[in-house]
Amino acid sequence: MAPNSINPLADPVAKPVALEESAFLFSEEAVAELEEIATHYPERKAACLPALWIAQREYGGSLTPAALKEVAERLGISYTEVEGVATFYTMYNLRPRGRHHLEICTCLTCSVSGAYDVVHALEHAMGIHLGETTPDGEFTLSEAECLNYCGAATVVQVGDKYFTNITPQNCISLLDQLRESPSYTPAMLADSLVKLHTPGAGFKGGGSYTPEDLG
Amino acid sequence: MAIRNLIFEFRDVPGISNLDVWEKHGGYDGLKKAVAMERQTIVDEVKAAGLRGRGGAGFPTWIKWNGLPKNYDAPHYILCNADEGEPGTFKDRETLLKVPHALVEGMAIASLATYSRVGFIYIRGEYAEPAWQVRKAIDQAYAKGYLGKNILGSGHDFDLYIHMGAGSYECGEESALMSSLMGERGNPRLKFPHAPLPTVAGIWQAPTLINNVESYCAARWIIAHGSAEYAALGTERSKGTKIMSVSGHVAKPGNYEVEMGTPLMELLQAAGGVTNGRLKAVIPGGSSVQIMTAEQCEKINLDYESCSANGTLLGSGGMMAFNDLTDIVLLMRRTSEFYMHESCGKCTPCREGTRWLYKILDRICSGGGRQGDVELLLDVCSQIDGRSYCGLGDAACWPIAGAIKAFRHEFDYWIEHKRSPVGAQCVPPAFETINPALSLTAS
Numbered sequence: 001m002a003p004n005s006i007n008p009l010a011d012p013v014a015k016p017v018a019l020e021e022s023a024f025l026f027s028e029e030a031v032a033e034l035e036e037i038a039t040h041y042p043e044r045k046a047a048c049l050p051a052l053w054i055a056q057r058e059y060g061g062s063l064t065p066a067a068l069k070e071v072a073e074r075l076g077i078s079y080t081e082v083e084g085v086a087t088f089y090t091m092y093n094l095r096p097r098g099r100h101h102l103e104i105c106t107c108l109t110c111s112v113s114g115a116y117d118v119v120h121a122l123e124h125a126m127g128i129h130l131g132e133t134t135p136d137g138e139f140t141l142s143e144a145e146c147l148n149y150c151g152a153a154t155v156v157q158v159g160d161k162y163f164t165n166i167t168p169q170n171c172i173s174l175l176d177q178l179r180e181s182p183s184y185t186p187a188m189l190a191d192s193l194v195k196l197h198t199p200g201a202g203f204k205g206g207g208s209y210t211p212e213d214l215g
Numbered sequence: 216m217a218i219r220n221l222i223f224e225f226r227d228v229p230g231i232s233n234l235d236v237w238e239k240h241g242g243y244d245g246l247k248k249a250v251a252m253e254r255q256t257i258v259d260e261v262k263a264a265g266l267r268g269r270g271g272a273g274f275p276t277w278i279k280w281n282g283l284p285k286n287y288d289a290p291h292y293i294l295c296n297a298d299e300g301e302p303g304t305f306k307d308r309e310t311l312l313k314v315p316h317a318l319v320e321g322m323a324i325a326s327l328a329t330y331s332r333v334g335f336i337y338i339r340g341e342y343a344e345p346a347w348q349v350r351k352a353i354d355q356a357y358a359k360g361y362l363g364k365n366i367l368g369s370g371h372d373f374d375l376y377i378h379m380g381a382g383s384y385e386c387g388e389e390s391a392l393m394s395s396l397m398g399e400r401g402n403p404r405l406k407f408p409h410a411p412l413p414t415v416a417g418i419w420q421a422p423t424l425i426n427n428v429e430s431y432c433a434a435r436w437i438i439a440h441g442s443a444e445y446a447a448l449g450t451e452r453s454k455g456t457k458i459m460s461v462s463g464h465v466a467k468p469g470n471y472e473v474e475m476g477t478p479l480m481e482l483l484q485a486a487g488g489v490t491n492g493r494l495k496a497v498i499p500g501g502s503s504v505q506i507m508t509a510e511q512c513e514k515i516n517l518d519y520e521s522c523s524a525n526g527t528l529l530g531s532g533g534m535m536a537f538n539d540l541t542d543i544v545l546l547m548r549r550t551s552e553f554y555m556h557e558s559c560g561k562c563t564p565c566r567e568g569t570r571w572l573y574k575i576l577d578r579i580c581s582g583g584g585r586q587g588d589v590e591l592l593l594d595v596c597s598q599i600d601g602r603s604y605c606g607l608g609d610a611a612c613w614p615i616a617g618a619i620k621a622f623r624h625e626f627d628y629w630i631e632h633k634r635s636p637v638g639a640q641c642v643p644p645a646f647e648t649i650n651p652a653l654s655l656t657a658s
């Protein structure tokens with residue numbers, strides 16, 4: 001295997017040893033959200049993806065076996081089905097992530113625009129390798145496939161934001177900014193994605209960051 | 216021929232993502248016209264305009280619109296494919312972000328034409344920022360009566376929902392998107408002729424229409440301005456405009472809406488020309504299409520016919536330009552890594568084949584290339600192409616086979632000399648030069 005390869009098998013998901021009887025954790029609002037979203041589809045099962053987003057938020061940013069179980073029971077489908085879905089998509093976290101999860105695109109355009117230099121610089125600044133989390137739990141660094149904002153290469157996604165035109169230089173100020181920031185966490189990303197399903201949930205704003213914003 | 220903004224006409228108007236500004240610029244005129252039209256006339260207009268699907272395959276849009284039952288007897292659905300995942304493409308992102316009402320209006324028009332009362336916009340999970348603009352647009356449109364019950368007094372009801380994806384390129388494939396929307400893994404479903412067309416039995420076995428974001432926006436423009444004006448643009452078989460996402464080694468990367476048939480080199484000039492060297496190669500339509508040499512680019516026009524005549528495809532319009540520092544073999548190694556990662560695993564040729572392609576290319580780029588590796592790559596490609604369950608398998612082979620055709624000498628050079636023909640400063644960087652420390656993460 002090449003040094004910087006994405007090996008889908010290299011990072012196996014911890015299997016639940018036993019499913020403890022666990023109390024359900026969804027808050028009252030979360031249940032209301034799920035029930036509202038379920039009305040969009042003729043079948044409850046179709047709410048599986050949004051339900052997993054709710055679970056990812058309610059369980060603090062990652063999907064534990066208990067979270068999958070709660071989703072399964074609330075939707076009336078099997079645990080295996082939910083696990084199958086949760087393991088298919090890359091944005092569901094089956095392991096805890098750092099407070100900020102940096103996903104750096106190294107796909108075609110970014111790869112010819114210095115993305116690997118940014119990876120190198122970030123690894124150096126964080127003292128970790130791709131796929132790892134800093135010991136203080138502050139950052140996780142992952143490699144992403146094309147984030148489809150190639151015109152602004154190199155692109156780094158953190159939470160629900162794209163940080164664009166990232167270079168080995170400005171990525172350091174990005175880290176500083178993130179350290180200060182309560183936003184862009186995995187749980188906030190999940191919250192954003194849940195609310196997007198709900199009519200009238202309110203506009204939160206958006207817009208990408210440019211190097212100027214990073215100071 | 217050159218830049219011709221239809222969908223992007225008001226892209227840069229401040230606040231255009233808001234309903235009031237959109238209305239001031241002719242927003243929802245298309246829907247108002249559609250409400251007054253015979254349902255069949257809407258489909259006929261789209262037909263007369265010659266609109267072809269902008270998601271990649273270029274299938275005539277009106278045929279799909281015409282395929283749904285023309286009554287309200289059973290539920291129908293219309294879906295918007297906003298899962299934009301093709302490397303090099305970022306046109307839907309900007310459309311959602313800047314002119315979300317064009318999509319909402321386009322879908323409302325399509326719902327009238329197809330007697331559909333429910334629509335879903337499937338947006339990839341990474342696109343939270345653009346998705347919020349769509350959320351806002353939908354909420355505003357409901358408040359104004361452009362969506363919901365009895366749209367503009369037409370007696371037609373239309374509810375529009377957002378469904379967020381969760382990170383999977385394969386969910387852009389239309390049948391996999393349907394699986395994902397129904398709460399399953401993003402595996403594709405059996406297709407015609409082995410199963411009914413989606414317009415007969417799609418999601419929940421109901422007649423279903425699926426189109427790309429740009430297709431709906433173009434349809435909206437056609438209804439608002441008339442098919443004749445649209446069909447006057449472009450070439451014989453490629454009408455209207457195409458939004459091209461230009462990235463890579465160009466001075467002004469970004470989205471450019473061009474008239475179909477615009478010479479590729481003209482767009483490259485509009486995007487500021489090549490930076491840091493001379494043009495070496497262009498991938499015209501996203502990572503899935505064949506790479507073209509600089510000489511070939513001179514002959515290519517941006518339309519379906521010219522691209523296929525030159526052995527490539529217009530695809531999704533993700534145009535990537537590369538200067539002469541680019542190492543094609545390393546680039547293809549990265550491309551194959553993408554398809555290996557995104558293969559859903561349902562069928563053997565693609566699941567195994569994409570790994571083979573990656574492993575061979577990785578071996579070549581690690582200095583372990585063997586005589587016969589190029590033939591082996593071509594052989595694996597021929598085993599996947601046409602034998603996979605969905606288009607991802609084919610899409611994984613075309614770029615590799617295309618690169619071997621156009622740049623065979625670079626593959627041979629790598630195998631013989633164990634290093635880049637471009638030299639040490641090549642991009643993407645060769646491993647030794649990227650990051651020796653990274654070897655810790657090797658498995």
Ligand SMILES: Cc1cc2nc3c(=O)[nH]c(=O)nc-3n(C[C@H](O)[C@H](O)[C@H](O)COP(=O)(O)O)c2cc1C
Pocket residue numbers: 267268269270271272273274276296297298299300301384385386387388389390425426427428430431605606607610
């Ligand atoms: C692997 C794969 C990925 C695809 N990804 C997308 C995509 O991200 N967006 C899209 O609109 N179409 C995508 N398509 C094409 C769709 O399957 C489908 O043709 C398209 O949504 C139809 O809409 P149109 O007729 O408006 O182009 C993809 C196809 C394949 C095989």
Ligand code: SF4
Pocket residue numbers: 385403557558559560561562563565566603604605606607608609
């Ligand atoms: S070609 Fe086969 S394995 Fe590849 S994505 Fe399609 S169904 Fe899945």
Ligand code: FES
Pocket residue numbers: 105106107108109110111145146147148149150151153154155302303
């Ligand atoms: S290659 Fe990085 S965003 Fe597309």
